[in-house]
Amino acid sequence: MSDTRGQRTSDQPSADRPERPEPRGGILMGRPFGVPVYVTPSWFVIAALITWVFGGRLSEVLPDLGATRYLVSFSFAVAFYASVLVHELAHTVVALRYRLSVRRIQLQFFGGVSEIEKEAETPAREFWLAFVGPLLSLVLGGAFYLALTAVDTDTVPGVLLAGLMVSNLVVAAFNLLPGLPLDGGRMLRAVVWGVTGRPMAGTVAAAWVGRGLALLVLFGLPLYSASRDPQQSTTDSLIDGVLAAVLAVIIWNGASGAVRNARLREALPRLALRDLARRFVEVPADTPLGEALRRAREAQAGAIVVVDGRGEPTALVTEAAVGKVPEHRRPWVAVGALARDLEPAMRLDLDLTGEQLLTALRRAPATEYLIVRPDGSPYGVLALADLERRLAREVGGRV
DSSP, rough: EEEOOOOOOOOOOOOOOSSSSSOOSSSSEEOGGGGOOOHHHHHHHHHHHHHHHHHHHHHHOOGGGGHHHHHHHHHHHHHHHHHHHHHHHHHHHHHHHHOOOEEEEEEEEEEEEEEOSSOOSSSHHHHHHHHHHHHHHHHHHHHHHHHHHHSSSSSSHHHHHHHHHHHHHHHOOOOOSSSSTTTHHHHHHHHHHHHHSSSHHHHHHHHHHHHHHHHHEEEEEEEEHHHOTOOOOHHHHHHHHHHHHHHHHHHHHHHHEEEEEEHHHHHHOBHHHHHBOOEEEEETTTTTTHHHHHHHHHHHHHHEEETTTTTHHHHHHHEHHHHTTGGGGGGGSSSSGGGGOOOGGEEEEEEEOOHHHHHHHHHSSEEEEEEEOTSSSSEEEEEEEHHHHHHHHOOOOOO
């Protein structure tokens, strides 16, 4: 399965940020076009399953192979995922052509994921960004078909080429199904977006179709498998049911995640630091926590900033650290021991809004940030928990 926006994805929009540490996601296999490609541990599970299933089929077609059939089957699993990588690279190349940053490519249990960090700017770009993946899978299927005509189908190369031809055509057909998070869902989203002029309308339509597909997969795939082979074993039926359930959950969650991310993008312009800033009190590092909390209560402040002898902010006391100090210990613990040094990237300009704000937060992951005016003077403190609650209210509705 292909998804051109990472589900975990991540899928929130962000600007290019070379200074941010690169996200990891498994074993690094290379960097085509400068984009890291990872193989997740779940790939080894599906590779073992493919080796077992394909090996069983080989014993029927080429009985003389013996135990070697499992080596051939594993080669097929690797070649198949190489085809999936080509599919994902097609998305990546088009994304880079449209100047959309690609965080990484992951090869995992049910195919691959290209984590493209921004949305396409127009419906047409969205359509082609989604369509190019299935298109490449169709091209690969055709190429394997042409190669198959040149060899004997009752040989190892013939069996491998036939398997790769069929698997790439299946990948193309599956991804063209018109429901999110599949490529066909993004194509449907682009069409509805183009007709209505509203990206959210396209997302909602494609998400509902995706949920319908999830239910169809959950109930239809095991029934179809049983109708093809009424004599199939209980083990095979159980495997089909488990795979259908896992795939249905992935599709359902992907569709729901796409709606949440669309709501987030709509909410971004309304995010402003001025509305999220907490009042704060300034105390020296050796101030007892109990005294600092007393001053904060008197000032009706929700944050504590540690300052040096010149009154310059140097650190922020974290709520999590305060919560771990028992009440009876607070008069004896200095706030400096509970504070995080104020790094330059933890100073946020007061005028930051929307996507720029999220980009700044990703540069320096923390739980508290100091908000500063244009002249550099402190304005307030941003608690990440406050931002998360605001976003939860904005995007937490149902579709």
